Amino acid sequence: MQKFLINQVSRLPETTLDLSWVYGYRGKDCRNNIFLLPKSNEDSDELIYFTAAVAVILSPTKQYQRHYLEHTDDIKCLALHPDASRCLVATGQCAGNGNGVTRPPHVRLWNYNTLETFHVINAAFDKQVVALAFSRADLGAHLFATDDSSDHVLRVWSISENETSPPEKIQEAKMTKDQVLGITPHPGKSKRLVLYGRNHVIFVSFEKDKIAKKSGVFGNVEKPKFVTTAVYTPSGDLLTGDSNGSIVGWNGNQTNFCISNVHQGGIFSIQIDPEGDIITGGGKDGRIVATSPEGEVLDETSLPDYVGGCRCVVLGRNGTIYVGTTKNAIMKMNFEEEYSTIMQGHFDSLWGLATSKTKKSQFLTACFDGRIVLWDLDYHKPVWTKVYNLSFRCAGIHPSENIAAVGTSKGEWLIIELENGEILHRGADGKKEAISVASFSPDGSFLALGSHDNNVYLYHVPGFRRAGRLHGHSSFISHLDWSDDSKHICSNSGDYEQLIWTAETCKQITQPSTMKHTPWATSNCTIGVNNIGIWPEGADGTDINSTSRSNNGNVLAAADDFGHVRVFEYPARQAQAPSREYREGGHSSHVTAVEFTADDKHLLSTGGMDASILQWTVVPK
Template sequence: VLSSPDTFHPLPSRPHIENSPRPRARPPSPGLRKRIPSSKDDGHKMRFKFGNGKQPTFNAEDASVRMHLKGRPVVLYKPTDIETSYNINSSSALPDNKLKLEWVYGYRGRDCRSNLYSLPTGEIVYFVAAVVVLYDPKDGYQRHYLGHNDDVKCIAIHPDKLKIATGQVAGLELDPRLPQVHIWDAVSLTTLHVLDSFDRSVACLSFSKADGGAMLGVVDESNDHVLSVWNWQKEVKITEAKSSKDQVLLCEFNPQIQGSIVSCGKNHINFWSLEGGQLVKKQGLFERHEKPKYILCLGFTANGDVISGDSSGNVQVWTKGRKIAQILESAHDGPVFCICAIRDGFITGGKDGGIKKWSENLQTVKQTQLPEESGSVRTIASNDKGQLLVGTKKNSILLGDFEADFQTIVHGHVEELWCLAVHPSKAQFLTGAYDKQLVMWDATNHTSLWFKTFDDGIQSASFYPCDNNIIAVGMTTGRWLILDSSNLELITVHTDGNEQHDVIKFSPDGKFLAIGSHDNMIYIYNVSDDGRKYNKHGKLSGHSSYITHFDWSADSQNIQSNSGDYELLYWDVQSCRQMTSAPSMRDIEWATQSCTLGFTVLGVWPEGADGTDINSVARSTEGKLLASGDDFGKVHLFKYPAVQPRSSSHNYSGHSSHVTSVQFMAGDDRLISTGGQDCSTMQWKVV
């Protein structure tokens, strides 16, 4: 997390209420992360042992499984259509299907820099979560480098434009795993080399240019922000030196001067030279000029002079020594976030959303302004057609030039993402986040069809079962609303309680709407006039913690629900009463299976689970597959029903934060997953 003027502040955890377990959020640091079972891409078997060490047991007399989550007993009753010879100790089979990552929605611009480049193939390369994306906006395809297992933080392109280096934070799986730098081939996407002698995280990196890219400079996020120089082909460290106690944001090899490196960040800019295998540092001198709090970006002129931009809006030109030769005061209104060197000058972008082209003699040649909704300019790159690629702090990428308007080619959420709803019949889905944006996506063309910004953060959403464009949206404030997606007309707004609505769902027949709230209640509304009129029917009261999931029965008469203290309760909707005889509900047909506690999904829970490790499950429409999303960035695919405690699954990496939701699309040919604080949405093809 940066503490500079462009800081991204992580969101607080979910609101805490009495008797609630820990919030469902990713652990804050590698040292505090939970251990995750080791796994392989071809599936794994999980030993079913919970935090208190008690094994689940099967009671043949009443056909129930008793398991414990964080010391609490959970009793699950076997449906009669599960074979009578059920043996809790039997092994399970992997599903016949697998998942393949098809598309990644989003971009990480909010708190990273210099992470957008154009390749000779016409592809642009950037990262989000643990995925490096190679995207061709003209031909409309993506390729993905999936070698990392946690947040990718920085990227560098080799001078040959065929090799790419990417750095990440410490990984989740093999504890302790040091932060890594991967050097990989941009054509085959194969990993060529891995460097891993770093502390905490890789802050920034750069290939050398003057010698054809033989060296790689890397700065980590240790207390001294160590700068190391590597012969990356031999995976040998040439030398290292303490860079600064203060935060280092960038390091760059000078393209004109061999062995020359410049690094910058909070309160400093350093000029390094590689002499006799050792790094020699000289600090930049501001002399009569006011020293800025941050040097935020770097660039180089054709003769090797260094250009820097600072947090005060100024641009400095440094001679080949370490003194300022010229300064452009107030080049931008606010921090200068990026500098892009071009043939006849350079381009700058700032927090003010402005983009300026400067001549070699430091005169403004052209300028333009991004729309306010696009956000601040985070980074700029040019492609082989002379167009500009602009990454913004609002996690979007725009394409354009000074003569024409910029078009958004990558749209992303900026704050924690929990809301996901798939269309009942079309290849479309909704996402909503705490950034107050609701976005409708086309899963075929991989584009956003529309987005709307509300006054409150968005927690949940649901499509009306008939294709009439009606959408229900649950907010973080106790409000919920009905929207017509054809014209974005707001039909009605209601308020129930003052806490977030974690789940909102129409009944299969469209006659009811249920809202599961963080205040422990499920509110029921009668629905009429094709989803345009709502009257309060009642509320389901009985849970002792916040509602996490619920499902409607296929006949719209009952609801099963989970809460934050690991309860599985059943309800009669007409009377709004709890069905206290759980065994009598064992054979109810449920329209969906999103409850994470249930006999048919008991196999999704990993070793050491405390009850909040599984954030989401989803049964495919045909009822053959079960997907889950967990706190460790993994998406799992099981055979449904997953009734064995040691259920086997294929598991997939890509997210770097807790996976907040998974849902199959209509037709079961795709699965959508959302990442909480990585703000990404991933589309998986079922193969």
């Protein structure tokens, strides 16, 4: 056994991380955020979109990703420059504050080929940048942005053809007290655009010295609660989709016609295909509908139920349609009812993560969205997905790789078959309190379940007959570790306490000093002598959510409430040990879990509210 000295000085780890794949897409609460890059060809489409603080460029056919990693918090909107030769994109983010660092909302202009940042626009945005658009008639000479202030201020910048010249703000004005959902520029008039959202369509024109606006008048058309999307036809006629499921045509700021009941519920996206037909996506009914300008339904197809409704429609080539969904998936479809999932993500708070210890290419996630997913990290796709009417909080894989345990937020736990996700056993503990940890012993003979009722419940495997209850903590159980010989359990609780137990008797070891030479199979407990150095100055006991020791025992990864993934030399016994930190362009929320893969070639991390999974390549030096 390797000996560690308490006075050993921690060094910066030689290991580094490279972000290699991002699982997820932000469709739950964002829109108009997938674009087909113009440089793409029929053999290799490239899509650009975002999730968490990462802008992702994905080739669905060639299965590669590139990542823009300069944002510091959630990206909320994206705009693609109409001049393909410039390869220019704008992304806007929300404000953030954590670990004493303020991250203001701003817009970044960057090149999607080189991933080089040209300019950062800080313009006293309030809360978040909610909508972006480049002008179209003048080939992107202007950039428009709206924030989430109480007056939803519209700002206009002049964009130089020379990337080295910074954008010049030429105008700004208050727009509306109501929520703004998007901006659509006029295709033929460079200084015209519309804003749309709750209770409004606003027609805007601007000059150097002023911005003028007119509210849309619905006249005989039933005014919707929300105007949810807007597009100009090639001839310059405006079409809007709304929460009534209607397509509305406009003449100036007056309604001209209405095609009612195209969808059951709101129309979240609307596009015009090369033949002039109107392609719409329904957020509630999940249908993609082709409608003639005269209102005749020409064709339709539907999304599978498990991906939710339509959030964003992108017209590809040869009849291909890319659809971003309300449950954070991206689909490739056509009207022949052929579809495939090219990106799947979770869409609620994600805490459950477990890696296989022998099947190097698989890992398991369990989420508050009711989904359990077994992933293949080589092909970056689910092996299977199961959806239950439960909120999952944790996951653990048995050493045999045949079964896994998942715990819920209401005290229920499931044993599932790892091959197909089928339920083999159900149990419940903890007076409907959350099961926050599920951990099998290294020899596979026990399952330990840490509960928010302050207890650890121990079960025999197989059969899942209760072996006992570990009672002694005065706060919820946060983390568990097993000794190498499966005889002892180390537990952490929410009041920063560490206790050690004998598994056979379920009794606490009252003199933990007798265990100081015990080798532990994992280092998941965030509070312990080998993890002292992971805690930043001023942190409380809840700021570190997860730790994982590499299987070779050299590196410790830690995930915290501030969006950081950090790697340390193991053991990290020196206070505030040096680490390599990965924050910008990664998770935008608290990072809930980290796990090394069996071969230590990858580290996986999960975001809480950003619901994303990041796959890092571990690069030894």
